[in-house]
Amino acid sequence: MRFVTLAAIATAALVQPAFARDVSVAVTAIVEHPALDAVRDGVKEALAEAGFKEGEGLTFTYQSAQGNPGTAAQIARQFVGEGPDVIVPISTPSAQAVVSATRDIPVVFSAVTDPVGAQLVKDMEKPGGNVTGLSDLSPVGDHVALIKEIVPSVKTIGVLFNPGETNSVTLVDLLKKRSAEAGIAVVESAATRSSEVQNAARALVGRVDAIYVPTDNTIVSALESAIGVAQESKIPLFTADTDSVARGAIAALGFNYFDVGKQTGAVVVKILNGEKPADIPVAVATGTDLVVNTGAAKKIGLDLPKAVLDRASKVIE
Template sequence: MRHILLAAAATLALTLPAKAEDVTVAVTAIVEHPALDAARDGVKEALEAAGYKEGENLKFIYESAQGNPATAAQIARQFVGEGPTVIVPISTPSAQAVVSATKDIPVVFTAVSDPLGAQLVKDMDKPGGNVTGLSDLSPVAEHLALIKEILPNVKTVGYLYNSGEANSVSLLAVLKAEAEKAGLTVVESAATKSAEVQGAARALVGRADAIYIPTDNTIISALEGAVAVAEEAKLPLFTADTDSVSRGSIAALGFNYKDVGKQTGEVVVRILKGENPGDIAVKVAAGTDLVINKGAAAKMGVTLPEAVVGRATRVIE
């Protein structure tokens, strides 16, 4: 009899499913690059800090659209079909795809510059429905002030962006308004896919005194191409996101995207604990870091002022 019971127990153990995770958080980004990857990792860290651990009570899913909006829409539909507890889209194109795909599953977007312009929510304070999140709206006026401090004779700023990315189009309008106040002129050059970035950067040579790259996922994913042009032409290149400085831009005043991800994860935790996403205000992420790259500056013929070096959060030699 004992052998029969043991055999039955063994059979039962084999047929029972593994311990089910309590919640599933599905994360997607339009492309993989350091800033978006850091945001994803920050979300996961915040979940772990709140007691949600992968393999124990959390199933954490991640998918990249590899820069393709059609793939972003496909991932959004796939996630909705799987029915996770919360979906976290990183970047404007991924957020638009997910918000279009579901009106029921809670959505917490992040790394979106203009949630209103992207039509993700109608009200930042009271988003309503199933959507909330974090904006990473760049401090554009401060960016221009930094460029002028480093390059006192700058007159024209080249804006390298993807004209098909809503986030970058919104930032262009902000940039033009702030540039006018600062006595600067903006020259545009667009690339709609990563393979066009180097050519778009080259189109600014002779037309701009500096290049400014926003938090544009297409451009940042192919940043090295733009940096190569800037070094060859001795055309100073600046970025809005700090993670791009180590890849060759001179300087950036922006967010630590790991922290942005953590702030996003804290919103996800609030929803997991029972709050309605539509009742949680959309906030602009907190915190700015100044990161400078002395080596990049030298390659582009720029000497960084001691005042800028002295207040930098991080200096890359």
């Protein structure tokens, strides 16, 4: 299967609207945390660069479901009732809610790990219908390699995730596969809501050499709970989300989610300028940043390898 490259859509953000008119874009996310907020802000920036500016013909609406799938469904129904020109759901749960609510309004999802597995589209290259968007499938194999480089003695990785998030199930399956190839075992610990994250992290203490947090919205929304447990237990915690490193993770190799938002916004611009979602292939995000936190490493007595520091896009002290 051939995925469209982002270069093919990036120029859309620079295309001015064909004619002046009022348009409306409704954006929703399953929860508020730095990565998803950055996607939202990137979408708005891309729209502004293309001439669709809030207060100057653009109505830009945003709502968070605060981690509640039921609320996500309510927001989806509300947006459909309001009839915006485009709906932009950020994250898999929000995208599933919106796609279930409309067959007519154009939908451009973002930060969705596995659009086909989540049943948002049947084919990445030919999505058909009213839905297209951007996938942020993590380079999980590279994550395992990074963990092994920083913690050479690692034999077991603990993964925190919400089994109710389709995206997380996909990523955990990938983690198991890539870890097995590297001779590393994986221990799962589940949390279905943010209040359960701390106990899920505690369940890994004494059982794992490192903790890994994928792009799971439930876990990331309560990341400090897991980081507190990891630091107290001197266990290095790694994430797939680079915005989480500033919150106390040791390192992350992932996307700049503001850029992901701009790439998503480029697709929205194409639709506002007359293209059909059915004709726009689902794009897969490219470009990864390596962010490390030397301060967090020092707290658990871990020295980061010079090779890692030398190639880091950003070092947080």
